[in-house]
Amino acid sequence: MATQDIEPGSEQMLEKDTRETLVTVVRHGLLLLWSFIVLFPLYWLASMSLKPPGQANSLPPDWIFLPTVFNYLELVQQSDFVGAFVNSLVMVGASVILVLLIGVPAAYVLSRYDVPMERDILVWILSSRMLPPIAVVLPFFIIFRELNLFDTRIGMVLMYISINLSLVVWVMKAFFDGIPETLEEAARVDGATQFQGFMKVVLPAAKPGIFSVAIISFIFAWIELLFGLVLTSFEAVPVTLFVYSFIGSRSIEWSMLAAASMSMIIPVAIFLIAVNKYLAAGLSFGVVIKE
Amino acid sequence: MSTPTQTETSNSQGLGRLSDLWNEYLPYWFIAPMVLVMVSITFFPGAYDLYLSLIEEPTTNIFAAEFAGLDNFRTAFTRGGAFHSFVITVTVVVSALALESLLGFFLAALVAGVDDSSSIKSFYRVLFILPMAVAPVSLATIGRLMLNTEVGIIPYVINSATPFASPAFLSDMPLLTVILLDTWNWTPFMFIIFYAGLSSVPDTLVEASRVDGAPLWRRYVHVIIPYMKPVVFVATLIRMIDLFRTFGVVYGLTQGGPGTATQLVSINIYEQMFINNQVGVAAAIAVVYLVFVIAIANIVIAKVGFEGVWD
Numbered sequence: 001m002a003t004q005d006i007e008p009g010s011e012q013m014l015e016k017d018t019r020e021t022l023v024t025v026v027r028h029g030l031l032l033l034w035s036f037i038v039l040f041p042l043y044w045l046a047s048m049s050l051k052p053p054g055q056a057n058s059l060p061p062d063w064i065f066l067p068t069v070f071n072y073l074e075l076v077q078q079s080d081f082v083g084a085f086v087n088s089l090v091m092v093g094a095s096v097i098l099v100l101l102i103g104v105p106a107a108y109v110l111s112r113y114d115v116p117m118e119r120d121i122l123v124w125i126l127s128s129r130m131l132p133p134i135a136v137v138l139p140f141f142i143i144f145r146e147l148n149l150f151d152t153r154i155g156m157v158l159m160y161i162s163i164n165l166s167l168v169v170w171v172m173k174a175f176f177d178g179i180p181e182t183l184e185e186a187a188r189v190d191g192a193t194q195f196q197g198f199m200k201v202v203l204p205a206a207k208p209g210i211f212s213v214a215i216i217s218f219i220f221a222w223i224e225l226l227f228g229l230v231l232t233s234f235e236a237v238p239v240t241l242f243v244y245s246f247i248g249s250r251s252i253e254w255s256m257l258a259a260a261s262m263s264m265i266i267p268v269a270i271f272l273i274a275v276n277k278y279l280a281a282g283l284s285f286g287v288v289i290k291e
Numbered sequence: 292m293s294t295p296t297q298t299e300t301s302n303s304q305g306l307g308r309l310s311d312l313w314n315e316y317l318p319y320w321f322i323a324p325m326v327l328v329m330v331s332i333t334f335f336p337g338a339y340d341l342y343l344s345l346i347e348e349p350t351t352n353i354f355a356a357e358f359a360g361l362d363n364f365r366t367a368f369t370r371g372g373a374f375h376s377f378v379i380t381v382t383v384v385v386s387a388l389a390l391e392s393l394l395g396f397f398l399a400a401l402v403a404g405v406d407d408s409s410s411i412k413s414f415y416r417v418l419f420i421l422p423m424a425v426a427p428v429s430l431a432t433i434g435r436l437m438l439n440t441e442v443g444i445i446p447y448v449i450n451s452a453t454p455f456a457s458p459a460f461l462s463d464m465p466l467l468t469v470i471l472l473d474t475w476n477w478t479p480f481m482f483i484i485f486y487a488g489l490s491s492v493p494d495t496l497v498e499a500s501r502v503d504g505a506p507l508w509r510r511y512v513h514v515i516i517p518y519m520k521p522v523v524f525v526a527t528l529i530r531m532i533d534l535f536r537t538f539g540v541v542y543g544l545t546q547g548g549p550g551t552a553t554q555l556v557s558i559n560i561y562e563q564m565f566i567n568n569q570v571g572v573a574a575a576i577a578v579v580y581l582v583f584v585i586a587i588a589n590i591v592i593a594k595v596g597f598e599g600v601w602d
Contacts, residue, residue, distance in 0.1 A: 027401050037475070038475075041437060042421065045436065101324075105324075115322075128332050132584060139340060142343075162332040165329065193314050223427060224539075225428050229561075243426075244431075244542075247435065257432055258432070272423060276483075279420065280483050284487070284522065
């Protein structure tokens with residue numbers, strides 16, 4: 001804006017300049033308004049988790065208070081919470097590793113080979129995302145009881161894989177499409193097998209894609225409630241179910257509930273910020289990176 | 292001396308044959324696990340839901356099952372309230388999708404227009420994705436904390452700062468509350484994809500339309516949005532699919548109530564199965580829901596098509 005020199009006496013220029021200033025002011029006004037809408041609920045939850053239990057619900061609210069980690073300490077002493085948190089970390093983590101092992105090689109094949117009916121296969125893969133989880137979990141609830149997989153971490157890992165496989169295949173196919181084939185051809189000329197070419201040349205080049213899709217898969221599994229609700233009762237309870245049963249308890253300890261929710265949100269928020277550059281590519285199933 | 296050498300040779304031959312097999316059929320090894328898992332999470336549940344919906348008592352022994360015809364479907368759509376829950380679901384999906392798309396696009400356009408040199412641009416971009424970090428069940432927590440008629444901050448502010456009496460959000464307007472909470476949660480999804488799409492529109496294209504003297508809205512409708520059509524299409528499609536999966540926020544917030552005011556199809560199925568113990572009815576609704584969602588998604592895909600998305 002500063003590049004537009006205003007010549008003395010040029011009213012038109014001056015008018016344009018005021019208009020641009022006005023646009024800028026309105027733009028930032030609206031953006032600040034949305035920033036407030038985004039931040040206030042998060043601030044409120046965080047502040048409630050940092051208030052001593054008796055002070056959490058006082059109205060008018062105590063805007064100024066002495067923050068305390070009391071609620072978090074109480075929470076960590078609850079073996080239910082720690083167990084659920086660890087469960088979620090282990091189950092979601094394992095599911096992400098497995099879904100990458102299953103999905104990334106498949107995406108590579110779909111990207112590099114002439115697979116018959118490729119479009120139909122891709123839509124079929126996407127359709128696994130269209131199936132409502134409740135319709136998927138019903139049969140698995142019955143089968144898991146037969147197979148003794150009910151309320152086990154293994155069973156939950158399998159279900160978490162089902163949420164993310166379509167995402168991994170689609171995004172990674174798009175990433176592989178963007179890596180020139182000449183790279184592998186050069187490696188093959190040097191005597192590498194197709195597999196070695198994939199491991200040593202293609203995978204390193206696709207690292208950002210793998211990284212972002214891993215984190216997005218982690219998030220989608222981490223926030224999932226239904227599978228925990230239906231398929232676990234005690235041993236394999238995920239942290240979402242812990243928070244849910246907390247809401248359901250008769251006498252709600254608001255500040256503890258806030259602390260439990262915050263400890264679920266913080267790791268995900270850090271992940272989101274870490275991959276924010278690749279988020280669009282991952283969330284759009286790989287469509288955006290083609291631009 | 293010679294024995295170990297021989298063993299080594301034969302060993303490497305055996306391994307060599309294995310590795311030949313591995314290399315020759317590499318694409319098959321690579322794609323097989325995915326196909327296996329995909330079959331077991333698509334065809335299997337669909338077929339099993341159908342099976343459960345057609346029999347009297349749930350049993351894993353197919354030969355002992357008693358065929359029930361369409362009884363379960365009839366029950367689902369009479370006493371089961373299936374129709375009502377479909378209406379609720381479609382209402383939530385359509386309104387939330389519209390709100391999230393429009394708001395997401397508007398915010399993306401606002402941020403894209405911020406001066407490139409200012410660091411505040413990336414500040415907005417990062418800040419606006421934060422609501423996605425909130426799991427649906429945590430969002431339900433936030434909703435219950437802030438909207439509670441006795442201790443919630445929002446009713447308090449409305450009562451004390453405006454002349455109006457605050458509505459009881461969760462009992463007077465539960466559906467709207469659910470839609471607005473979901474909008475807060477998932478507008479970032481649309482924002483981040485639209486923002487990336489807008490950033491990919493070449494400056495020359497925008498400049499050219501500006502020189503034409505076209506008003507702002509026409510520039511968007513006729514130049515910018517058509518250019519990023521694949522992005523708009525995919526973002527909307529995926530968000531729509533995910534909206535049909537909604538469960539956690541509503542179940543944590545209202546459990547489908549008050550009454551059945553927010554009883555989404557997914558909540559209806561859950562309750563038929565685990566509260567009423569009506570496995571057949573639950574499966575019948577699940578089958579209809581499956582077909583319904585896949586049909587809608589495929590109609591959208593066929594109508595708009597993946598042109599520009601693929602090749």
